[in-house]
Amino acid sequence: MSRWEPDATGRMVAAALDLYETRGYESTTATDIAIRAGVTERTFFRHFSDKREVLFAGSSDLENLILQGIADAGDVPALDMALNAYRTAAPIFETTRDFIVRRARVVLDNPNLRERELLKMHSLAVVIRNAMIDRGVPPTASAVAAECATSVFTIAFEKWIDGAESEGLILAIESVARELKSIADEFQVE
Amino acid sequence: MSRWEPDATGRMVAAALDLYETRGYESTTATDIAIRAGVTERTFFRHFSDKREVLFAGSSDLENLILQGIADAGDVPALDMALNAYRTAAPIFETTRDFIVRRARVVLDNPNLRERELLKMHSLAVVIRNAMIDRGVPPTASAVAAECATSVFTIAFEKWIDGAESEGLILAIESVARELKSIADEFQVE
DNA sequence: GTCTATAGGGCGATAGAC
């Protein structure tokens, strides 16, 4: 038997989500989470740079899928390429839906967590943007496509969480993308 | 002569920007800012809910202009309506360009401030979205238009700060909006 | 305006894996 129970990170994430749900984020201390996970406060901060980060463990996995989505995309228009990043990432949300939904609710009603989520989403957009530039897509087109695909994903995710799109996250993405297309069609540049 | 020097808020904002520029955000304490502005630490926290907020003073003015931009827009397509919010807000950036540029640099290279900025931009998007829904634009169209107009503004702002668009922020907005139109044109929905 | 709890960083000690 080893000195420590395995998967300290997983235990801390689970403990944090439980406590944030029941007591709320503000009134949960880092020490509370650590104790519930069977580690010390100091260990908590060695795994997570701050109290928010614990709900964003595994975001580097997400980033890798995003990058793969760009690499896997064929020689398609910029917006399609950017959207492919999120199509490729969608499965990791779908396979852990219960956790994702609980987590989303907690994040949604706490400004501190919301803020961190926006930073994470923004860094995904930056990753997509840079990967597209590396593939030879012009800089401004890459920036606009990456940002707008991220908006599409965010809105689709919102619908999927609400249960309005019970047919799956990818279909929700396609549906919101169609909406973007139609809005842009109506728009007349001066 | 009054008991206190006037414009405590303005002095704290200026002091904070100076210190964040020279020492960096992390190694500037709230007390440092307060002292430099000639107030007590307690006064600082009475004006600003936290150390980040000091660089976002006046964001309610911005929100009001945004709302006016939506109200002033004629019966135009959704994306045009959302963009009009930022066209209307553009002048307050242009009249204080020096301050805005210094501020943008500081925000850009500190994750804590960057995070807060993203939250502020997101709440502008939400304000636009709700104002559009109130004007009778369908919910999903409002969401997509508000988010994408915000992306357009952010990218245009970036170019304008870099000096690439010396002809003004509004022209930068129009130019990025054209890019969005052309990207959406290429995109073929499945 | 004063007091205090919490966030979160620094550092050295400890105990297993290899």
Next chain:
DNA sequence: GTCTATCGCCCTATAGAC
């Protein structure tokens, strides 16, 4: 021996309570 995960104690600044 090295490397890595944990602990424990000390510290300061933030930010909320009173």
